[in-house]
Amino acid sequence: MNPAVMTPAGVDETISLIRECSAALDVERVPLAQAWGRVLREPVLAAEDQPPFDRSSVDGYAVRLDDSSRRFRMVDRIRAGDWKPRVLRAGEAVQIATGGALPADGLQVVMKEGVHVEGNEVVVIERDPERNIRFRGEDARAGSTLVAAGRRLSPGAAALLASAGAVEPAVTRLPRVLHVATGNEIVPPERTPSRGQIRDSNSTLVRAFFGQRGINALQIRAAEEKEAIQSAIRNPRPAPDLLLVSGGASVGEHDFTRGLLEECGYTIRISRTTTRPGKPLIFATRGSALAFGLPGNPLAHFVCLNLYVRAALEGFSGDSQPTTFAEGELAETFEAGANARETLWPARMTIAAGAVKLIPLPWRSSGDLTALATANALVRIPPDAGSTAAGAKLAFLPSGF
Numbered sequence: 507m508n509p510a511v512m513t514p515a516g517v518d519e520t521i522s523l524i525r526e527c528s529a530a531l532d533v534e535r536v537p538l539a540q541a542w543g544r545v546l547r548e549p550v551l552a553a554e555d556q557p558p559f560d561r562s563s564v565d566g567y568a569v570r571l572d573d574s575s576r577r578f579r580m581v582d583r584i585r586a587g588d589w590k591p592r593v594l595r596a597g598e599a600v601q602i603a604t605g606g607a608l609p610a611d612g613l614q615v616v617m618k619e620g621v622h623v624e625g626n627e628v629v630v631i632e633r634d635p636e637r638n639i640r641f642r643g644e645d646a647r648a649g650s651t652l653v654a655a656g657r658r659l660s661p662g663a664a665a666l667l668a669s670a671g672a673v674e675p676a677v678t679r680l681p682r683v684l685h686v687a688t689g690n691e692i693v694p695p696e697r698t699p700s701r702g703q704i705r706d707s708n709s710t711l712v713r714a715f716f717g718q719r720g721i722n723a724l725q726i727r728a729a730e731e732k733e734a735i736q737s738a739i740r741n742p743r744p745a746p747d748l749l750l751v752s753g754g755a756s757v758g759e760h761d762f763t764r765g766l767l768e769e770c771g772y773t774i775r776i777s778r779t780t781t782r783p784g785k786p787l788i789f790a791t792r793g794s795a796l797a798f799g800l801p802g803n804p805l806a807h808f809v810c811l812n813l814y815v816r817a818a819l820e821g822f823s824g825d826s827q828p829t830t831f832a833e834g835e836l837a838e839t840f841e842a843g844a845n846a847r848e849t850l851w852p853a854r855m856t857i858a859a860g861a862v863k864l865i866p867l868p869w870r871s872s873g874d875l876t877a878l879a880t881a882n883a884l885v886r887i888p889p890d891a892g893s894t895a896a897g898a899k900l901a902f903l904p905s906g907f
Contacts, residue, residue, distance in 0.1 A: 514778045517848065517886070520789070521817045523775060525828065527791050528821020531747065534679045542664050543720050544677035545823040550653045550667055555643035560608040564638045566615045567599040567628050568608060571637065578628045584609065599628045608639060615639060656826030678823045683723040684746035685712050686739060688753040688763075689802060692727070707875060708752045708800075708807050715811045719819065723750075736766050747795055748818060751788075753802035763799035764788055772797050781848045783872035784809045803872035809850045812884055812905045831886065831901040834862035840898075842866075842891040849891075852881035855902065864902055881905060 515523070533547045562568065569578055578599035584590050586605035594600065594610055602608070602615060620632035646652060652670055653663050659677070667675060692706040693699050709725055716723045724746070728737075739749065751763045764774060772790035779787050783806035788799030796818050800810050820828040834855065842849065854865040864885050867877035886901040887894075894900075 514780045514785075515776050516780045517813060517850070520776060520779055520787070520814060524789060524796075524814055524817040525821050527775065527796060528818045529794050530678060530824030531681060531822050532679050533676050535674045535676050538664060538667055538673045538675065540720075541659050541667075541675050541677050542661060543659060544680075545658050545825050546653055546655055546663075546675055547678055547824060548676045549651045549655045550670065550672045550675060552646045552648050552650050552652050552670055553672075554648050554670075556645040556647075556652075556669065557640055557642060560611070560613075560642050561640045562602045562604055562606045562608065562615045562638065563640050564615055564617050565604050566602060566617045566638060567621055568594070568602045568613045568615050569599045570594050570596060571612050571614045573597065576630050578630070580623075580626050580628055582609070601628075613637075613639070654826075656824060658823070658825055658827070680719075680721050681747040681819065681822045682744060683716055683721055683748045683750070684739075685709065685723045685725045685750045685752065687712075687725065687727045688751065694727075707804050708802070711804060711807055711878075712750065712752070712811065715815070721819075736769065739766060739770050745795065747822060748815075749795070749797040750815070751797070751799045752807065753800075767797055767799065781850055782845070783850070784813075785847070787814065789814065801872070804875050805852070805869060805872040805878070808852065808878055808881070808905070809884060812903065813850065829903065831903050832862065833899050834864040834883075834885075834902050836894060836896050836898045836900060837863040837865045838896045840866050840894045840896075842887045842894060844890055844892060846889050848889055849887040851885045851887045852877040852905075853883045853885040853902065854880050855883035855904065862902075864900060 536544070567578065567580070573596045575597050578597055580601055581598045582590060582592065583601045584606040585603045589607055590609055592609045594613065600609055615638040616630055616633050617638060620630065620634070622629045622631055652666055653659070657663065659667070659675070687706055687709045691703050693703050695705045695707070695710065697705070699705055706727070713723060713725065764777060767788065767790045768774060770792070772792040774788060774790045776787060776789040778785055783803060784801055786801045787810055790797040798810065798815060800807055816829060851866045852869060853867055856863045856865070864883065866885055867881055869877040882905050883902045884905055
């Protein structure tokens, strides 16, 4: 693949190019307990009928469906986990627990609440037409597809695989990620900054972003010098599938990221976007490996991670249902101000009366972290939007934070 360089590029063009360049990584088999959140790369089929036998759906008494008697003699008791096949004759009943295997075909389970027990006899007071049975194969037949390839394993899907005994599914391996944080002004969060310095928040943001996806990114801090950054990029073995460089993506005297990536064999595909925050974004490729140069401001990091890096991860994973923009409505009138560029605005998304409500959060600059404390979405604000009335429809993307 050799997509053309797009400079500058809008949100949709950037995401489209990233997805075009993101090939699914290798397949591996992992224990089911480690597969949650990973993308299934081969379909999981039912090894047997689901459920595998007729089961009672209630606590009650199994009797013959064609037996209209009101009084029955109790001949057995069946708990969940028992296997006691037998023929029931007219006038006979078997006490059975929820989940218990029915002893024969052609039965009905009368609910416990609908009978009166007199010693060893069961007197039916109320018998509804429901059979109260979960029949063999009613959920899935042996050989049918339980979960299709290309689907991300949710907790529910993982539970379904467990019920089918698929304890080592084939999933996409996790990408190897290297994150290099640059900048002479940043210090670790546990240190007290000297004058002119600030604590490094981007590394925590990046670690949390990947951690939510089960990815343990290798993180390195490098001085804002060409040789230091170059050494950090070249040394890791095996080579990363995804390289992130925080800072140095703009056009200042100390912004070396573009040149360094080119010297390390990467081809620059995008060197800036038309949106804010995150205009000085660099996207590059080297074979199947991808690299991003992220602008140093933390709000720009938040936007670029959730828009562009997420698109790369979804491509790597082989996800057949990548994240797309949805539509919500403003919960209140919003003053966006005058800006000639499209803005990806941090917002709080809620559900009210069945509708998605969006509350854009205040921020003063792309270095302002305060909005991220409650943000869980990014809203697309068109250029020169000005004042937008409550109830207006806007596109948004859940942030995953």
